[in-house]
Amino acid sequence: MEVSGTNGKATLGTLATYGAVVAMALVTITAVWLGTRATVERYAARELQDAKSELENYARTLAGHIERTIGAVDRSLLAIKRDVERGGRVWSEAELAAEHRAHGAFVSVLTVTDARGDIVSSSISPAGASVAGRRHFIELRDGEDTGLVLGLPLRGQASGLWSMHAARRLNARDGSFEGIVSAGLNLDYFTAFYRGIDLGRGGAIEIIGRDGIVRVGDGVREVVPGGLTRDGKLLERIRSGVTHGTDAGMAGADGTPLIRSYYVLDTYPLVVTVAKPEAEALFGLRQYRRHAYGYASGVTLLILLLMASTHFLMRRQRGTQAALSGSEARFKALTELTSDWYWETDAEYRFTLMSAGIAHWRTRSPADYLGKQRWELAFLAPLEGGWERHQETVLQARLPFRDYVVRHTDTDGNVG
Numbered sequence: 001m002e003v004s005g006t007n008g009k010a011t012l013g014t015l016a017t018y019g020a021v022v023a024m025a026l027v028t029i030t031a032v033w034l035g036t037r038a039t040v041e042r043y044a045a046r047e048l049q050d051a052k053s054e055l056e057n058y059a060r061t062l063a064g065h066i067e068r069t070i071g072a073v074d075r076s077l078l079a080i081k082r083d084v085e086r087g088g089r090v091w092s093e094a095e096l097a098a099e100h101r102a103h104g105a106f107v108s109v110l111t112v113t114d115a116r117g118d119i120v121s122s123s124i125s126p127a128g129a130s131v132a133g134r135r136h137f138i139e140l141r142d143g144e145d146t147g148l149v150l151g152l153p154l155r156g157q158a159s160g161l162w163s164m165h166a167a168r169r170l171n172a173r174d175g176s177f178e179g180i181v182s183a184g185l186n187l188d189y190f191t192a193f194y195r196g197i198d199l200g201r202g203g204a205i206e207i208i209g210r211d212g213i214v215r216v217g218d219g220v221r222e223v224v225p226g227g228l229t230r231d232g233k234l235l236e237r238i239r240s241g242v243t244h245g246t247d248a249g250m251a252g253a254d255g256t257p258l259i260r261s262y263y264v265l266d267t268y269p270l271v272v273t274v275a276k277p278e279a280e281a282l283f284g285l286r287q288y289r290r291h292a293y294g295y296a297s298g299v300t301l302l303i304l305l306l307m308a309s310t311h312f313l314m315r316r317q318r319g320t321q322a323a324l325s326g327s328e329a330r331f332k333a334l335t336e337l338t339s340d341w342y343w344e345t346d347a348e349y350r351f352t353l354m355s356a357g358i359a360h361w362r363t364r365s366p367a368d369y370l371g372k373q374r375w376e377l378a379f380l381a382p383l384e385g386g387w388e389r390h391q392e393t394v395l396q397a398r399l400p401f402r403d404y405v406v407r408h409t410d411t412d413g414n415v416g
Helices: 002-087 093-102 135-142 188-194 232-239 283-337 356-360 388-396
Strands: 107-113 119-122 162-171 177-186 204-209 214-218 244-251 257-264 270-277 343-345 351-354 380-382 406-408
Touching (some): 002 177, 002 188, 002 270, 002 283, 093 119, 135 162, 188 214, 232 270
Antiparallel strands (some): 107 119, 107 177, 343 351, 380 406
């Protein structure tokens, strides 16, 4: 029973140790995954902010480019308007043609009309043609002089190129409507320019009027100049006075998630938007997430392997302990059945254990020996000589010994 109790305590201790190891492993695994998740989330926030900043810079830069490009043409229109309104002088076709050439391929035509919409001077169009039915003419005729008006995009039947008229109202001295001066703007100029910007598969750049009509739709599927933008929320935001911003999670024409930035031009009624697929913008995040979670998985696997190894070693240790306990129990039972006995001593050769077999024939109990060195016991004496030689062997040389015979006197004075 004594051996079984000791083995049970050892088993409970081993189980407690193993439980502590398992708990520590689970805590470590949890900490690794929570730490990895937090790190990935911080990296994702930085990556998203970097992507937004990139698109915002694109939108701001392109808005400035549009302002400068249209602004150069608008200065020509203002010069023509000034000569008509102040001195009543309409530029000749030669003057308009020279101004036209100065703007290169971006301008397709410069035109001056009278109040009926008939062309009175043009850089290329014949006099007498009419623009009375065009939207930009009607808007300037029926409205006030509010600045530059942008017409609807039109596609040339022969060239296939998209263009848009930018026009200003001409006023008589009494403020009444006297006609318009307009320039045809080649929208494909912007399209060709934007194709040099790599926004990835599904990326898009749009130039939208504040009226919601798309003027340029490079890279946008199923959206052509002249159509209404699908982004009604963007128009609401612009009309509320928010002149720039960035949104994530926007759905493209084909359902692709996009990050989209927009910027409202300061001078002209246009908005430029720049969109990039989230998969392209956050490519670095996907790489980082894969590496981070791969690392966490590797650490988890290593911990599980260590736990399995620990379990195997502890099972092996329990088996060894059980075998040793059984061997000790059998040895003890055997010695108690015979007249033999055994003992154990500490480093100073004091008895720490004396088997009960001593009592079979020496009328001595184990308690008579415990805590004492053999040369301190009066009932023990070497058969030959004294203890000095034996002490030299065990105390000084620390050598093993055997066949060392001593005389033993029992409680009745018998010597054996």
